[in-house]
Amino acid sequence: xxxxxxxxxxxxxxxxxxxxxxxxxxxxxxxxxxxxxxxxxxxxxxxxxxxxxxxxxxxxxxxxxxxxxxxxxxxxxxxxxxxxxxxxxxxxxxxxxxxxxxxxxxxxxxxxxxxxxxxxxxxxxxxxxxxxxxxxxxxxxxxxxxxxxxxxxxxxxxxxxxxxxxxxxxxxxxxxxxxxxxxxxxxxxxxxxxxxxxxxxxxxxxxxxxxxxxxxxxxxxxxxxxxxxxxxxxxxxxxxxxxxxxxxxx
Amino acid sequence: xxxxxxxxxxxxxxxxxxxxxxxxxxxxxxxxxxxxxxxxxxxxxxxxxxxxxxxxxxxxxxxxxxxxxxxxxxxxxxxxxxxxxxxxxxxxxxxxxxxxxxxxxxxxxxxxxxxxxxxxxxxxxxxxxxxxxxxxxxxxxxxxxxxxxxxxxxxxxxxxxxxxxxxxxxxxxxxxxxxxxxxxxxxxxxxxxxxxxxxxxxxxxxxxxxxxxxxxxxxxxxxxxxxxxxxxxxxxxxxxxxxxxxxxxxxxxxxxxxxxxxxxxxxxxxxxxxxxxxxxxxxxxxxxxxxxxxxxxxxxxxxxxxxxxxxxxxxxxxxxxxxxxxxxxxxxxxxxxxxxxxxxxxxxxxxxxxxxxxxxxxxxxxxxxxxxxxxxxxxxxxxxxxxxxxxxxx
Ligand SMILES: Nc1ncnc2c1ncn2[C@@H]1O[C@H](COP(=O)(O)OP(=O)(O)OP(=O)(O)O)[C@@H](O)[C@H]1O
Ligand SMILES: [Mg+2]
Numbered sequence: 001x002x003x004x005x006x007x008x009x010x011x012x013x014x015x016x017x018x019x020x021x022x023x024x025x026x027x028x029x030x031x032x033x034x035x036x037x038x039x040x041x042x043x044x045x046x047x048x049x050x051x052x053x054x055x056x057x058x059x060x061x062x063x064x065x066x067x068x069x070x071x072x073x074x075x076x077x078x079x080x081x082x083x084x085x086x087x088x089x090x091x092x093x094x095x096x097x098x099x100x101x102x103x104x105x106x107x108x109x110x111x112x113x114x115x116x117x118x119x120x121x122x123x124x125x126x127x128x129x130x131x132x133x134x135x136x137x138x139x140x141x142x143x144x145x146x147x148x149x150x151x152x153x154x155x156x157x158x159x160x161x162x163x164x165x166x167x168x169x170x171x172x173x174x175x176x177x178x179x180x181x182x183x184x185x186x187x188x189x190x191x192x193x194x195x196x197x198x199x200x201x202x203x204x205x206x207x208x209x210x211x212x213x214x215x216x217x218x219x220x221x222x223x224x225x226x227x228x229x230x231x232x233x234x235x236x237x238x239x240x241x242x243x244x245x246x247x248x249x250x
Numbered sequence: 251x252x253x254x255x256x257x258x259x260x261x262x263x264x265x266x267x268x269x270x271x272x273x274x275x276x277x278x279x280x281x282x283x284x285x286x287x288x289x290x291x292x293x294x295x296x297x298x299x300x301x302x303x304x305x306x307x308x309x310x311x312x313x314x315x316x317x318x319x320x321x322x323x324x325x326x327x328x329x330x331x332x333x334x335x336x337x338x339x340x341x342x343x344x345x346x347x348x349x350x351x352x353x354x355x356x357x358x359x360x361x362x363x364x365x366x367x368x369x370x371x372x373x374x375x376x377x378x379x380x381x382x383x384x385x386x387x388x389x390x391x392x393x394x395x396x397x398x399x400x401x402x403x404x405x406x407x408x409x410x411x412x413x414x415x416x417x418x419x420x421x422x423x424x425x426x427x428x429x430x431x432x433x434x435x436x437x438x439x440x441x442x443x444x445x446x447x448x449x450x451x452x453x454x455x456x457x458x459x460x461x462x463x464x465x466x467x468x469x470x471x472x473x474x475x476x477x478x479x480x481x482x483x484x485x486x487x488x489x490x491x492x493x494x495x496x497x498x499x500x501x502x503x504x505x506x507x508x509x510x511x512x513x514x515x516x517x518x519x520x521x522x523x524x525x526x527x528x529x530x531x532x533x534x535x536x537x538x539x540x541x542x543x544x545x546x547x548x549x550x551x552x553x554x555x556x557x558x559x560x561x562x563x564x565x566x567x568x569x570x571x572x573x574x575x576x577x578x579x580x581x582x583x584x585x586x587x588x589x590x591x592x593x594x595x596x597x598x599x600x601x602x603x604x605x606x607x608x609x610x611x612x613x614x615x616x617x618x619x620x621x622x623x624x625x626x627x628x629x630x631x632x633x634x635x636x637x638x639x640x641x642x643x644x
Contacts (some may be wrong), residue, residue, distance in 0.1 A: 051598075053591065053595065074595060074599045075598040075601050075603050075604060075607070078599055089596075089597055090593065092596065092597075092611075094613070094614025094615060094617060095614045099610070100597065100602075100610070103606060104597075104600040104602055105603045106448075107601040107602050107606070109602075111601065143614075
């Protein structure tokens with residue numbers, strides 16, 4: 001699914017290096033967790049995957065099902081099946097949530113060579129996906145994320161993921177800001193999407209999420225490098241002992 | 251001693267004088283028109299040393315005068331409670347008030363050979379919008395002056411369009427709105443005078459007691475468009491909501507100059523003027539709120555915002571508050587910005603192609619001027635703005 005080779009990334013217009021040679025493979029159908037201290041570069045990695053412009057790749061390569069991801073614009077990556085659930089979903093005043101969802105879904109369908117959804121089909125699809133995530137229909141009448149609570153924004157990200165049916169889902173701290181029930185609902189939503197041809201990169205600080213979404217593999221990122229890879233047990237060990245041991249190893 | 255600064259007439263001013271000498275009499279209301287033209291001639295085409303014309307120097311910009319041809323005027327339909335005449339109301343030639351006066355107002359009236367004179371009866375509720383269109387023949391010069399009276403308690407919407415085909419015509423049109431007490435009136439003015447087109451004109455509004463008035467100006471084409479808006483509060487408790495949208499690309503120049511005159515207490519005014527600018531376009535917004543000594547408890551807020559789609563566009567904003575009452579709440583603000591990259595990235599990360607994402611964000615910016623407008627009208631004019639966008643981003 002995803003193959004990251006020796007990825008070096010710096011902030012564009014600055015010399016500051018953030019990722020210092022990441023090697024990472026995510027297999028088809030795999031759930032890979034990425035953990036690591038604050039500021040270690042987890043969100044940066046997720047942004048680089050999605051194609052955010054503020055970063056410059058100085059070395060390395062990202063292959064997504066064999067194609068060079070770095071050559072693609074953000075919308076082309078989305079069309080190819082990359083989805084990033086943002087750590088901090090932004091509010092976009094004036095853009096109606098439903099208009100946005102429709103544009104996104106139709107863009108995705110166009111990329112797959114499918115016809116645009118009719119209005120009733122669209123409404124039905126959104127309504128049923130929203131119900132599963134216990135998202136109030138009233139919320140969807142507002143401008144995108146505007147005035148949503150932290151947890152509502154996170155749920156809205158997962159709603160978009162469910163509607164767009166991506167191949168690679170990158171979840172950047174989707175659990176932070178969610179209450180206990182919401183965490184369960186969101187995790188169920190993610191688990192429902194697990195499939196042999198769909199992979200997940202789950203960035204988190206907490207074992208609690210990984211109790212619900214059990215990872216196949218856990219990577220520890222520190223100072224822009226993967227310093228340790230293990231199975232679900234590694235995350236549990238981290239919860240007890242913290243990062244000290246691994247960070248020192250970096 | 252007054253010093254007379256010798257002014258050389260420009261070729262354009264000379265051409266206007268010749269045209270007036272040739273046709274003035276035939277237009278009727280001879281004395282009134284001669285006085286108007288003399289007043290125009292004393293000052294001539296306004297230039298940048300006149301404060302209100304600082305950014306729009308007509309002496310420089312108007313080089314030629316097109317041959318005259320009347321607008322083809324389509325008047326609002328008469329109906330129960332609505333009287334319409336396809337003729338000039340003498341008031342349009344005579345009436346002046348502070349903030350809506352000057353050489354261009356005089357020039358428009360002096361030559362006006364078309365105009366609408368209409369009234370809505372007191373207490374009438376007119377559900378369908380009244381629509382007036384001033385259509386200009388290609389490359390010609392046309393003048394019109396119209397007057398509308400809205401009786402007390404009337405509720406109505408008026409949509410005026412000045413349009414011209416591409417090809418450099420000069421359209422000059424003014425409208426007076428007399429808005430009575432306890433009314434609820436919406437006025438939309440759409441200027442769409444084509445590539446090469448020049449438009450000069452505007453609207454003068456007087457508001458009665460407890461009147462609720464909202465207006466929307468949309469300028470979607472024309473190379474040189476200057477709109478003057480004068481809004482005068484005559485009765486207490488009235489409320490004016492004035493909005494505008496400039497859509498301009500290439501090297502077009504769009505200027506809206508606003509004067510809000512709070513003469514009586516307990517009135518509120520809101521001004522929201524937006525511009526979407528591409529290429530080398532330039533947008534000017536000058537807004538002045540005058541609060542006279544009697545106008546206690548005035549609540550006035552003015553905002554102008556420009557969204558730049560290119561690095562070479564320019565937006566000038568000159569807000570002014572002149573306050574002579576002590577118990578008032580007035581403020582103004584202005585912003586200039588580009589499409590927010592974080593927004594753009596978010597939309598694109600969900601698969602929305604760049605152009606479509608840009609269009610969504612520009613519409614989000616522009617559509618704020620349609621907030622709380624009647625849905626059908628909001629859709630009609632957001633359609634105008636989306637059409638413009640499709641041509642510019644497409
Ligand atoms: N646009 C930017 N400009 C300047 N510094 C940046 C920028 N983006 C990221 N950084 C810096 O890069 C480092 C990595 O940031 P990143 O957001 O990737 O960390 P993270 O691992 O996601 O942290 P957290 O767990 O707190 O979310 C931090 O030191 C951050 O300050
Ligand atoms: Mg982060």
